[in-house]
Amino acid sequence: MKLEHTNIVRLMGYCYETKHVAIPYNGNVVLAEVATRALILEYLQNGSLETLLSTNADEELDWHTRYKIIKGICEGLNYMHEEIRPPVLHLDLKPDNILLDKNMVPKLADFGLSRICEGTQITSCLIGTRGYQPPEHIHRNLVSKKFDIFSLGVIMINIIEARHSDYYTSDDSDNFVDTVQMKWRSKLNGTYHGSLLDIYCKQVKICTEIALKCMEQKRNRRPTILEIIDKLNAMEHEMRMFENNQGRHIEREPRMIMPTSEGPIAGQLVVAETEARPLRYSYSTTKGSTGLMLTELKRITDDFSENRKLGAGSFGKVYLGEKENGQKVAVKILDFDGLGPDAENFKDEFDNLMKVEHPNIVRLIDYCYETQYEAVPYNGRLIMTEKTTRALCLEYLHNGSLESHLPNEDLFDWHTRYRIIKGTCEGLKYIHNERQALHLNLKPSNILLDEHMVPKLGDLGMAEIFKGYIGTREYQPPEYIERRLISEKFDIFSLGIIILKIVAGKRGYSKYRGMNSEQFADDVQRIWRNRWDNGTLVGSILDTQCRQVKLCTEIALKCVEHKRIRRPNIVEIINKLDRMENKPCPPPPPGCVSANAPQESTHEPEGPEDTSAELQVRCGGPGSSSELLKVYPLQLRFPSTPNGGSPISSKLHLTNDTDGRVAFRLVSKGHPIRDFEGLTCGVVPPKSKLTLAVALRRPVSSGEWFELVSTRAGDGDLLLPQDRPPALDFLYQHSSFINRAKEAGREVHTVKLATIVVYTQTAVCFGPWFRFCRENLHRLFVDCFLPAW
Known part of the structure; x- marks a missing residue:
């Protein structure tokens, strides 16, 4: 309650109250102590920055408002890092935790993870939100002021570009800055002209450069918050000098300490779920059950028996359930490290996903959100705790995941592999184009196969529910690893890795990083041609499938291009595959009569033949x-x-x-x-x-x-x-x-x-010579004897 600053959400009061409740426990009724913890905070009319950025930010936010938000965030962070002693680190800085008042003044909120810190510390576990965590914390659990600086850089990029920025990597930062500046120059051109336009474009450029410096991989290269404030103040001074010379005045946001007697008196009640978890500003206290009852899930899975366990993934354990009508379903119990989504958000997301119907998307049958109170022993006494179960009931796919089949390279023929590739692309096209969404965790373990080996994409919507958990390292594109940037090309990169594993197999996939693209594509095609050269395929069918192999390999290599702009979109990929499928066949192989060869018929044709x-x-x-x-x-x-x-x-x-x-x-x-x-x-x-x-x-x-x-x-x-x-x-x-x-x-x-x-037996005896003779005799038969006959 001692933090008082115009850019910090003000804590107006709090509540800590305990009471005793009678509950059943092991056949007896016992008294459990229930603790209620709540905070009263000032109410901010314009909600969170996250909400603003998720809407039409390009249309609603002019540059002046964006800059005011950036500067206000920096002022709030400067107060925490430099103006109070000992300094306080936020450690969960993100758009969700930046609230906006009626004048669009930003205020930092949610100090549930904050801690007093003089220097660098090592934590016992990861904290913060993925996408806003610096690499030194992800890899070594290091915490310092530069943690917040990295998060600030990601937020600034999101504000400047409203989450529509092109991907960039550490070696093309200059190009990215120039692209952003040119974009804003075209936007501001109708409002400002001449030298004034140049000044504002320079401000855009400086903010973009500061953001990129904040996101440096090495923390000692990142600026301090004082250095950032100094750069912004110097730029503002230059703009004021210019405006004064032009007879104008630019209004500057004053720095002030908000008195405790000012501000709105409305508050919001925030309740923590358990003692061990941090308070969250937006947590809802909704209780009860939504969708399926937990008792029903326990019944169809034999109380989540180990015998019914199908596996465990990134988001929880999966069990085989069987309904009364004999229908088999997959029940996924979601595992959240933090509080997880509240009932309303959970229901909204999965009500929407239950409407998804596509042959290449795993179907969501129902879901469960249920909160119960449980008595647990703690320090020699019983305490009352909340336990929320969030579960999904999904269609059961008999052939499991693609991941389980990839190690056995002889299991799939090329036709099956191609169908899996095409089906995966069709599912991703539906997500990107029809739902206007991203998957962000595409990998073989999330591609499930039905009894006909039709692929279906699973874990759709998990990136939205598990905020901060984005993908698996092997399938993450370089711009996300380096800069935490996300768009459709994130999924395209993941798709490329998957196609490479399907086409080239485990051994072939390991070679692609050490060869240039053309060599790798030719090598994969050669391996498949050798596999088919034993007489399994001949003539045009062999050539057609070899072309398919090469095309799929080339598409995959384009998908894993280092720079995002060089990767195709999903529509371009499917168009290439469709063109290949519809390409006219070469002349038929020996033993196959051409389509326009004369044929005998037992009935008269009704009209001209359309060969x-x-x-x-x-x-x-x-x-x-x-x-x-x-x-x-x-x-x-x-x-x-x-x-x-x-x-x-x-x-x-x-x-x-x-x-x-x-x-x-x-x-x-x-x-x-x-x-x-x-x-x-x-x-x-x-x-x-x-x-x-x-x-x-x-x-x-x-x-x-x-x-x-x-x-x-x-x-x-x-x-x-x-x-x-x-x-x-x-x-x-x-x-x-x-x-x-x-x-x-x-x-x-x-x-x-x-x-x-x-002729399997003869081919074994005579080898290639017999195949040569056989093919030529067949061609002689087709070209000469058959037409005459």
Whole structure:
């Protein structure tokens, strides 16, 4: 209560009161001592600087107001560091803790972490807020006046640029200062002219330079608060001299000590949650429960049993829950080091996240916010404490995280890896463009995979709830590590690291820092080409997938560029991938008939044949699209002879990205239905993927064609037997449905699939020579004999 300064929030009074409450404990009723601690502070009408910066600060704040806020913060810090003895360190200086009165005069608040400090000290744990902590505290727990100076620098940058600054690093500070000055010159050009405009631009430049000096990595290079005040005063003196010479006068904010009898008498009650935690100015005393009840979460997780524990992450532990209807869910118990968000903020954030629906975002089903009183022993007696549980109920993803799969490099084929890359990009595009938000903790452990290996981004919204916790070191861009700057390009950098790990694998990823970008991209492509050179892929399919590998590698390397401005945005990344997928295929490989080759037909065409449309359908990158179903691969690869009398088979992957069910049927002129082993028709549910095993009882010949016919399936079209298990609801029992759909005028799509015969045994005996002969014989067959036949 002895701190009295115009730039310090005034403490008007406090309360410390205890009372005894009867509570149940181990079957008995005991008296517990409950302590209430509260502060009465002066009321500031304009709220926090954080709120102001989070709105349209560019439009609402002119330069004079910004400078007044900067100067006022410096005056308040100067009072704490230099004008009182012993000096007081704030140690949690940030926009949340800077309040503004009705005249936009800033006042420093929240001294819950403050301490009296003459020199440098070492703390037992990290204090303050991430993003405003200097590196010497993060790495060595050092505390000194230069802690507050670093925080001041970050705040000044946020005020000057209203959080829209370009990223900069330690080697381009001059460019950053020039960019900021040019931006403000264009803003001030309509208000000031000539020499006066130059003076104000010089003030912008000096403030920016001071902020950058405050954020120096080495603390001995940072200025003291007295040096900062002297520079600002010198600049103000120069401006007053100029204005006086011009016959004007610039009003200067007076430095004064506010008498205790002045100021508003309204106060705000602040209550601490536990004795061990600091008081916070904005803490809400809301009690009760929001969303799911804690008892329900305990029931579905067997009281958070270790047997149901799925893992632990940055924000808490995750348990497998099972509801009464059999639905499996993931229950995440959030772990906060400090007070954490109050009920209102928590509810607002997660009510909003429950509305998020995207195939590449983990779905939030519900949440829990519940505060209970507990009696705990303390110094030989029972005391009453508050315990708040904050938990999320999320959809359960069967295949776990991408992190758990990356060590096994042989587990994923390229098609699966590419789908994970594309899906991750689609999810990030939704966050950046649709929600206008940032993830800020993108990493493989936060990318979860469903039963079809579809990636979904988790921990969305955690950066907002866990204020100060921003990302994992390996995935943080250099401008954040050095300058604590944040924008969309933070996520882009993280995405680049993830793509590199997916494409290059653990061993390849370790090489990328020691090679130039072109060498690394060629090296990764060479590794994949060698992997496929054993006959798994041939001809144009091999070339197409190799181009995909190289493109993904090049995109990843652009994403991890040191300078933010050189990184692409997420829309540019997806456009590149889409262009690659839609690029027309080269000439087909041996054993595959070209799209415009003459084909026999059992029915008369209804109109002119559009071979270009058919070619576009069949040549959609790694797979093809029939508008209803995406099909991969476009060639069915069968062994030359059955293995031990078993049917020969080839896998076909079908993807339904529509909101309705799609019925399909696989047909072949050369193979009647009796030749097939297993399913030849079925239904793919909405937003789902299905792998169809095409099994035949007799061999095929290269050049044969299969057709996959698909159409939309209505609710009344799928009449399944009552004894059919629910898990097999994709089975389609009525093969005549496609014909009925055509008769009814319903849209029907067809994708043609070529066949390739793989001579596995002979290839082993003769090696590369046989492959050369085989490919050339196939080309001779395709180019000469097949058209004549």
